[in-house]
Amino acid sequence: MDPIINAVLEPKSIAIVGASADPEKIGYKVVANLIAGGYEGAIYPINPKSEEILGHKCYASVKDVPYVIDAAIITVPAKFVHGVTQECGEKGVKGISIITSGFSEVGEHELEEQVVKTAREFGMRIIGPNIIGVLSNSGKMNASFASQLPLNGTAGLISQSGALLIAMIAATYTRRVGFDKMLSIGNQSDLDFADLVTYLAEDDVTSCITLYIEGIKDGARFMEAARNCDKPIIALKAGTSEHGAAAAASHTGSLAGSSKVYEAAFKQVGVTQADDLNDLFDRTLALSLQPRMQGDNLLILTNGGGVGVLATDAAEKYGLPLKFAPPEVQAELKKHMPDFGSAKNPVDITGGAGLKGYYEGVKYSYAHPWVDGMAILYCETAVTNPLEIAEAIYKALQDSGTTGKPVTVSFVGGERCDTATAWLIEKGIPTYNAPDIAVKALATLRQDQLMSETTHSAPYKPTDINPEKAREIIAGARAKGRDALTEVEAKHVFAAYGLPVTPTELAKTEEEAIKLANEIGFPIVMKIVSPDILHKSDAGAVKVNIKNDDDVREAWKVIMENSLKYKADAEIDGMAVQEMAPWSTEVIVGSVNDATFGPTVMFGLGGIFVEVLKDVTFRVAPIDEDEALRMQNEIKSAQILHGARGESPRDMAKLASILAHYSYMIYDLKDEIAESDANPCLVYEEGKGVAVVDARIILTKK
Numbered sequence: 013m014d015p016i017i018n019a020v021l022e023p024k025s026i027a028i029v030g031a032s033a034d035p036e037k038i039g040y041k042v043v044a045n046l047i048a049g050g051y052e053g054a055i056y057p058i059n060p061k062s063e064e065i066l067g068h069k070c071y072a073s074v075k076d077v078p079y080v081i082d083a084a085i086i087t088v089p090a091k092f093v094h095g096v097t098q099e100c101g102e103k104g105v106k107g108i109s110i111i112t113s114g115f116s117e118v119g120e121h122e123l124e125e126q127v128v129k130t131a132r133e134f135g136m137r138i139i140g141p142n143i144i145g146v147l148s149n150s151g152k153m154n155a156s157f158a159s160q161l162p163l164n165g166t167a168g169l170i171s172q173s174g175a176l177l178i179a180m181i182a183a184t185y186t187r188r189v190g191f192d193k194m195l196s197i198g199n200q201s202d203l204d205f206a207d208l209v210t211y212l213a214e215d216d217v218t219s220c221i222t223l224y225i226e227g228i229k230d231g232a233r234f235m236e237a238a239r240n241c242d243k244p245i246i247a248l249k250a251g252t253s254e255h256g257a258a259a260a261a262s263h264t265g266s267l268a269g270s271s272k273v274y275e276a277a278f279k280q281v282g283v284t285q286a287d288d289l290n291d292l293f294d295r296t297l298a299l300s301l302q303p304r305m306q307g308d309n310l311l312i313l314t315n316g317g318g319v320g321v322l323a324t325d326a327a328e329k330y331g332l333p334l335k336f337a338p339p340e341v342q343a344e345l346k347k348h349m350p351d352f353g354s355a356k357n358p359v360d361i362t363g364g365a366g367l368k369g370y371y372e373g374v375k376y377s378y379a380h381p382w383v384d385g386m387a388i389l390y391c392e393t394a395v396t397n398p399l400e401i402a403e404a405i406y407k408a409l410q411d412s413g414t415t416g417k418p419v420t421v422s423f424v425g426g427e428r429c430d431t432a433t434a435w436l437i438e439k440g441i442p443t444y445n446a447p448d449i450a451v452k453a454l455a456t457l458r459q460d461q462l463m464s465e466t467t468h469s470a471p472y473k474p475t476d477i478n479p480e481k482a483r484e485i486i487a488g489a490r491a492k493g494r495d496a497l498t499e500v501e502a503k504h505v506f507a508a509y510g511l512p513v514t515p516t517e518l519a520k521t522e523e524e525a526i527k528l529a530n531e532i533g534f535p536i537v538m539k540i541v542s543p544d545i546l547h548k549s550d551a552g553a554v555k556v557n558i559k560n561d562d563d564v565r566e567a568w569k570v571i572m573e574n575s576l577k578y579k580a581d582a583e584i585d586g587m588a589v590q591e592m593a594p595w596s597t598e599v600i601v602g603s604v605n606d607a608t609f610g611p612t613v614m615f616g617l618g619g620i621f622v623e624v625l626k627d628v629t630f631r632v633a634p635i636d637e638d639e640a641l642r643m644q645n646e647i648k649s650a651q652i653l654h655g656a657r658g659e660s661p662r663d664m665a666k667l668a669s670i671l672a673h674y675s676y677m678i679y680d681l682k683d684e685i686a687e688s689d690a691n692p693c694l695v696y697e698e699g700k701g702v703a704v705v706d707a708r709i710i711l712t713k714k
């Protein structure tokens with residue numbers, strides 16, 4: 013653990029610079045909160061006007077404090093923060109939390125940079141500015157102006173919004189989701205999400221990391237921190253605007269919005285994405301209290317058919333479809349229910365089930381090796397007392413002698429169910445007021461297990477590539493003042509990175525076109541090559557199925573005429589003469605350079621699937637072939653690749669290799685390629701490969 017970061021977040025002594033005797037001021041509240049929270053370290057209020065604040069001796073400057081200061085909390089107006097930072101540095105303070113607002117969030121970038129520069133000169137770390145502070149139950153430290161510590165628990169929160177963090181603290185009590193640490197991250201001038209995720213990953217108390225994110229500063233650092241974290245991470249990402257997408261020059265650019273790239277990055281590094289605040293709390297409760305689910309066998313035990321059906325629907329929706337329990341499990345469970353109960357799955361012990369029914373049913377099922385996870389449902393009835401049922405469930409789980417297996421509970425009913433819910437959560441059992449949420453929570457634990465198994469592979473790097481050749485082609489185009497490659501150039505770059513492009517060469521004259529066509533072999537395709545005509549089909553500048561020399565001559569004439577009709581002064585380099593690949597399943601592979609995460613690869617089925625349905629998926633580059641296969645299986649129309657309506661399955665393995673090579677190309681050439689498309693790629697049946705028939709590369713601005 014980084015000792016300096018540790019000193020900022022778990023200080024043994026704290027100076028509050030800007031502490032005030034005025035109870036209305038933030039500088040007063042921080043001192044009062046530290047005291048009220050039971051902070052056991054030293055508290056040094058700093059204010060030149062006061063002798064003492066809330067019983068603690070006050071100093072005019074941190075430099076006057078004759079003791080070691082681990083962290084300073086700064087609550088003076090923005091214009092004084094730099095001077096205070098300098099004094100903290102001179103005093104040897106290890107790090108500062110800057111509560112003050114009025115920095116980069118309102119455009120005062122220079123002021124913020126000045127503070128960071130000075131802090132760095134002294135080796136200090138900064139959390140903030142523009143934060144509410146840092147809270148820790150285990151450290152008995154409320155170093156913030158939020159009036160209370162959160163409900164005690166083991167989740168750890170990092171929030172980019174201060175106001176939301178204060179609201180969430182209050183909500184922890186009504187939602188009964190316990191947190192140990194809550195960190196307000198503000199402008200991330202120095203310590204950012206990556207640093208704090210790493211800190212919580214190494215923290216002994218934190219069992220699960222919960223994030224509220226508006227924007228990550230450095231995507232690659234965040235991904236590395238999340239990838240290296242063995243604990244579950246769940247994030248709520250706010251801001252789903254797709255701004256800028258419309259102006260993008262390539263097809264992929266218009267489909268890739270920043271929220272899609274966040275979604276991709278989260279998937280790749282094993283971060284569960286929450287839908288909204290309620291969902292964030294629901295899933296945090298399960299992730300912080302229960303182990304991951306090791307297999308897919310979910311058993312639902314219920315006293316009500318209705319909630320059983322709702323839970324069954326949810327199981328399918330969240331990716332854990334129910335299977336019937338094995339015959340021996342059914343036979344044993346039958347002994348603990350009336351004849352009209354059902355021992356299949358969901359196991360319906362019926363509305364008449366009492367303490368004994370729940371106790372025996374839960375104890376046996378939870379211990380059975382077939383069961384990987386269990387959702388226990390209860391509907392309030394006239395003949396049962398919810399709290400007693402909760403106690404029976406808990407005792408059964410304890411008596412089963414089983415550990416390491418997740419369980420969630422749902423109690424549907426009134427106030428008595430609320431009491432039982434609170435009691436079970438207190439005992440470490442995530443309990444909800446709806447059956448679908450109990451199942452969703454379990455599915456999250458399963459999903460988290462699956463992600464933890466797949467997110468730790470080393471970065472992908474193919475060997476059969478020729479980067480020098482690709483850079484040479486790009487340099488050639490740049491030398492001619494172009495910011496987009498021609499199709500022929502783009503295909504040569506693709507080929508240098510091991511992509512199977514259809515042979516394509518540039519003909520500058522009609523005679524050259526005839527010669528190339530004969531070399532490549534008929535039938536061929538001809539297309540205009542012009543930096544001024546990117547959408548060739550729209551211009552009528554593509555001819556297919558050209559079968560002989562005469563066809564070549566005719567195509568040359570028509571394409572030239574159409575191109576000049578489309579743009580009279582178009583600069584024309586010649587015509588691409590290319591092999592006509594036999595038509596097959598069309599897919600699109602493309603890329604954008606995301607501002608946060610860098611080069612990002614896109615995959616989807618071509619034609620109507622991409623144009624109308626926008627059935628595409630993204631990953632931050634580079635990806636390996638396993639991740640590429642996951643992309644292929646993730647699109648809604650994946651069944652077409654697996655072979656739908658009598659078609660034979662497509663060559664998924666070759667396609668995965670191509671996606672992996674493509675992702676490496678855009679990663680390796682990120683300084684050169686802004687956007688690119690291989691559209692369409694034709695995927696043939698298993699073992700017969702893929703052909704990239706069109707290629708586009710738009711260069712970065714230099």
Ligand code: ACO
Nearest residue numbers: 030032037038058059087088089111112113142143174175
């Ligand atoms: N050293 C020590 N004390 C100093 C210094 C100094 N160099 N300079 C000023 N002080 C004292 C002041 O004299 C004052 O003490 P006093 O009450 O005895 O006079 C105290 O520091 C505070 O200074 P004020 O000028 O009174 O400033 P005020 O308390 O009104 O505001 C604050 C300061 C809170 C930092 C304000 O500038 C600010 O940024 N507020 C927003 C904070 C915030 O909301 N952050 C979280 C954002 S996230 C969210 O959404 C909630």
